[in-house]
Amino acid sequence: MRCQACGDATSPEHHECQRCYTPHGQPAITPGLPTYSVRGIGLAARIAVGATAVLYLVVALGPLVGLVMSRQARADNDPDLLIGAVVIEALLALPMVAAYLTAAVLVIIWTWRARKNTDAFPGALPTLGAGWAIAGWLVPFANLVVPARVVAGVARDSLWRRFTPDLVSVWWSAWLVFSIGERVVSRLDSRAYDRLPETPSTDGGYQAYTDYYLGSLLRNAVPAVACVIAAVALIVLIQRISAAQEARIARALPAWPTAPVWPTARA
Template sequence: MMRCRTCDADVEVRVLECTTCRTPVGSPALRPDVRTRAVGGVGRAASVAVAATVLFLLVTVAVQPVNALLAERAVNSTDGEAFMLTAGLLEFGAALLYQVAFLVAIVLVIVWTWRARTNLDAFPGAGPTNSDGWAIAGWLVPFVNFVLPHRVVANIARESLWRLSTPWLVHLWWGAWLAFLLTDRLTARSVVAEYDALPYPQTPADFQAYADHYAAATTTYLLPAVACLVAGVSLIVLIHRVSAAQTARIARGTPTGQILPGMTVATGPTAPTKSDPQ
């Protein structure tokens, strides 16, 4: 028996790979000639951005009943336009915050995905199914981005968490994300078309029409908001688990003591990794 250098499990010498982490017997936790990249910091930043995106989307939903109340007050007010202006500013501000958070989250998630995917090349026994370039391009190429990010993240999760099959959390995240994209597009078109059909608010009947519109929009926006919430929470948990697993493996394969004769040092700016003395 010998100990696996990746997961510290007992492995029989006659087998080809560790049954727990699938690292070839005798291999180090990291390939000494392949650079690894930190995923903890960018993973935390991506998680914060995803959480902010979900929060601001929920704020855009919460603004709708507030605007309905403002429009109701405008019905019996002599300064109804001021109430409607306030409603417009609230909706614009919430939408702006959401769009900014969404763009930041997309960038950070792509960066995290690329780093996590490139680290697989340094893990003996890992079997990447797509090149690291697709970890970026897969998010950006039209139509391909409906499939490939799921494949890349599923591969990252399997190889980082030592699973033979894709964790259910990956499927939950991607299914909720696709549901959000579809329902958000449909509801946005519907709500915008209804808003454009409203008259310029001048009479009490006009203000009441706006109040009814905002009240209906609250219900319409609930489905994409729930889908976004599920996708965001599952992605944050997934990022945390993968980042923790990769960080632990990289730390296990990084020497902590003095570099002695007989050790080989990995090239590049990352920490050195030693191999068995010859």
């Protein structure tokens, strides 16, 4: 006898599957409850998350442009080059912001669908309602904990585990370091930039810009590394959860009968 939820072999010694913990005799999907496809939205979310991480790395390395241009400005005594460095950094940030917003929307939609699917999984034990898959990201202070709890519950109920996968902890820890660290770095950079001479005319003034860009580059290191770790962990989570849910939903679909084969007339 095999479990209808995960397809694993079951034993009459236990009243539930030892892999997915679905009670024996329960269908893969509770009849009458809706399920949602997560394959397409999951793929789109993974692409957007990956693109955001790559573009953020470009932004984090943006001070290299300012570093080179500040040294050239010092050599040529041309302060206009410093304005060009600011413009280039702003242009580098625009694609990253667009990718970030796109990824945020796609991840929220995917999380809501994945969470709604667990309502139809016999044996699942969700602790938060599906609405928190959206509200959890938007409510201040709650957004420091709730999204991780929602994804942790979805991961447990989709990957057939009684404990939260370590990958959820890695993802959320890295995300918090990135999210908080990026804001701190942005404020530090803003304060440091305000202390720079508006129009440098001496070697010391140009050197101040060079030191600023070098410091900014070093400050960006921590959130940049955290961003990559969070992105990779989330991409893997989305892929694994989506594959598990799609496989379970497919097992619940009725097999269409094949067309009858009529005997051919013999000559």
